[in-house]
Amino acid sequence: MAVHMLDEMDVKILAILQQDCTRPVAEIGKEVGLSTTPCWRRIQKLEELGVIKRRVAVLDPQKVNAGVTVFISIKTDKHSLAWLERFHAAVAEFPEVVEFYRMSGDVDYLLRVAVPDIAAYDVFYKKLITEVEIAKVSSAFAMEEIKHTTALPLTFARPASEKRRGS
Amino acid sequence: MAVHMLDEMDVKILAILQQDCTRPVAEIGKEVGLSTTPCWRRIQKLEELGVIKRRVAVLDPQKVNAGVTVFISIKTDKHSLAWLERFHAAVAEFPEVVEFYRMSGDVDYLLRVAVPDIAAYDVFYKKLITEVEIAKVSSAFAMEEIKHTTALPLTFARPASEKRRGS
DNA sequence: CGTGAAAAGTTGGCTTG
DNA sequence: CAAGCCAACTTTTCACG
Numbered sequence: 191m192a193v194h195m196l197d198e199m200d201v202k203i204l205a206i207l208q209q210d211c212t213r214p215v216a217e218i219g220k221e222v223g224l225s226t227t228p229c230w231r232r233i234q235k236l237e238e239l240g241v242i243k244r245r246v247a248v249l250d251p252q253k254v255n256a257g258v259t260v261f262i263s264i265k266t267d268k269h270s271l272a273w274l275e276r277f278h279a280a281v282a283e284f285p286e287v288v289e290f291y292r293m294s295g296d297v298d299y300l301l302r303v304a305v306p307d308i309a310a311y312d313v314f315y316k317k318l319i320t321e322v323e324i325a326k327v328s329s330a331f332a333m334e335e336i337k338h339t340t341a342l343p344l345t346f347a348r349p350a351s352e353k354r355r356g357s
Numbered sequence: 358m359a360v361h362m363l364d365e366m367d368v369k370i371l372a373i374l375q376q377d378c379t380r381p382v383a384e385i386g387k388e389v390g391l392s393t394t395p396c397w398r399r400i401q402k403l404e405e406l407g408v409i410k411r412r413v414a415v416l417d418p419q420k421v422n423a424g425v426t427v428f429i430s431i432k433t434d435k436h437s438l439a440w441l442e443r444f445h446a447a448v449a450e451f452p453e454v455v456e457f458y459r460m461s462g463d464v465d466y467l468l469r470v471a472v473p474d475i476a477a478y479d480v481f482y483k484k485l486i487t488e489v490e491i492a493k494v495s496s497a498f499a500m501e502e503i504k505h506t507t508a509l510p511l512t513f514a515r516p517a518s519e520k521r522r523g524s
Numbered sequence: 525c526g527t528g529a530a531a532a533g534t535t536g537g538c539t540t541g
Numbered sequence: 542c543a544a545g546c547c548a549a550c551t552t553t554t555c556a557c558g
Contacts, residue, residue, distance in 0.1 A: 196421070204414070204416060204421065207413070207414035208413055208414055208416060209411075209413065210411060210412065210413065211378070211412050211413050211414040212412050214532080214533055214534085215533075215534070215535095216533075216534095224544080224545095225544070225545055225546080226533095226534085226535095226545085226546095227535090227536085227544070227545065227546080227547095228543065228544045228545075230534075230535075230536095231536095231543085231544090234535095239420065240417050240420060241416060241417055241420045241421060242414045242415070242416060242417075243415045243416060243417050244376075244377060244414075244415050245377065245378050245379050245412060245413070245414050245415070246374070246375055246376065246377065246378050246412070246413065246415055246507050246508070247371070247374035247375055247378040247409045247411075247412050248409070248410045248411050248412070248413055248507060249371060249375060249408060249409060249410060249509055250407050250408055250409075250410050251509055253406065253407060253408045254363070254371065254408060254509055254511055255512055256509040256510055256511075256512070259458065261460075261467065278503050281503070281504075282503055282504040285508075285510035285511075286510045287504060288504075288505070288506050288507075288508070288509065288510075289502075289504065289505050289506075290502075290503040290504035290505070291426065291499040291500070291501065291502055291503060292499070292500045292501040292503060293428075293497050293498065293499055293500060294497065294498045294499075294500050295497045295498070297497065300428065300497070300499070304509050304510060305510070306512060310512075330460050330461065330462045330464065330467070331460065331461045331462070332458040332459070332460055332461075332467070333458075333459045333460060333461050334458065334459040335456075335457075335458055336445050336448070336449055336457040336458060336459060336466075337448075337449040337454060337455075337456065337457035338455070338456050338457070339455050339456075340413050340415060340455075340507055341413070341452075341455070342416055342418055342421055342423040342455065342471050343423055343452035343453045343455075343471060343472070344421055344423075344452075345422055345423070345473060345477075381551080381552055381553085382552075382553070382554095383552075383553095391525090392525075392526060392527095393526090393552095393553090393554095394525070394526065394527085394554090394555085395525060395526085397553075397554070397555095398525095401554095
């Protein structure tokens with residue numbers, strides 16, 4: 191699953207695209223020191239390789255009535271594969287569930303849920319525990335979103351052949 | 358902070374754009390039953406209103422070497438405003454920190470961190486506790502990312518004037 | 525809201541270091 | 542093989558009815 195080999199140029203391009211994918215290729219090219227075509231071809235390749243998964247609009251949660259963020263920790267006692275699969279599918283179905291992880295440690299699952307308000311959360315919560323029976327649930331509300339970015343940290347992974355050359 | 362009034366049409370458009378913002382306006386228009394210009398004008402307005410905050414490329418975490426997700430819970434004992442501000446700013450600075458919330462309940466802060474591997478997490482962790490002194494920290498690793506979307510649930514908030522008309 | 529045309533950007537063939 | 546040039550094509554954007 192490692193990087194299929196991204197060079198510094200790719201990383202620069204990705205950094206820009208993670209910030210704003212509407213910028214014209216020519217402009218991006220200029221910024222990274224490339225003319226349009228080679229820059230465009232790199233972007234194509236990054237898309238083919240699946241490094242760029244998609245391009246999406248990011249909405250303001252407040253303004254679309256999804257401003258309340260709740261983290262739900264779940265412990266379960268069932269561990270059969272069949273149960274797991276149904277559980278995963280059922281939870282992932284809810285559009286309110288925007289993130290859903292299986293965790294190590296004392297909590298089995300962690301979900302982040304986006305809802306309009308506390309009342310809506312209560313409704314969601316009831317739907318959830320009706321649909322899937324789970325041993326222990328606990329909710330924690332976010333009071334303030336201090337940072338929330340879709341931009342992943344881009345560490346430049348030096349190709350193996352340059353391992354010993356240092357930085 | 359409420360919605361500045363989105364109708365069903367806006368919601369349809371936003372749903373599409375949250376999924377894929379590269380689709381031509383004409384095509385989106387066709388899908389929602391609108392011709393190019395009015396569809397375009399709606400998108401413009403949604404951008405002006407800040408409902409659409411930005412358009413970004415979503416990358417594959419594995420493929421850019423940021424495939425390990427860790428949640429860090431922090432409790433603090435300091436509560437002066439000055440400390441808070443410095444703390445927020447310092448933590449938000451780290452590119453590895455992709456989400457950062459002030460929470461209610463027994464944990465004060467929750468962060469989601471994206472790193473290449475466990476070793477890199479350790480490096481990050483040390484940087485973090487060096488930079489900001491915090492009372493209690495605990496880390497939980499995500500073993501599996503079952504769902505992770507940037508698409509918020511779009512509940513159609515009916516305008517006040519239609520309150521009593523039902524669905 | 526629809527039409528239509530100019531401006532902007534994308535895409536890909538062809539050439540060159 | 543990777544970069545640059547250039548021209549056809551697609552999409553955006555906007556004035557006007």
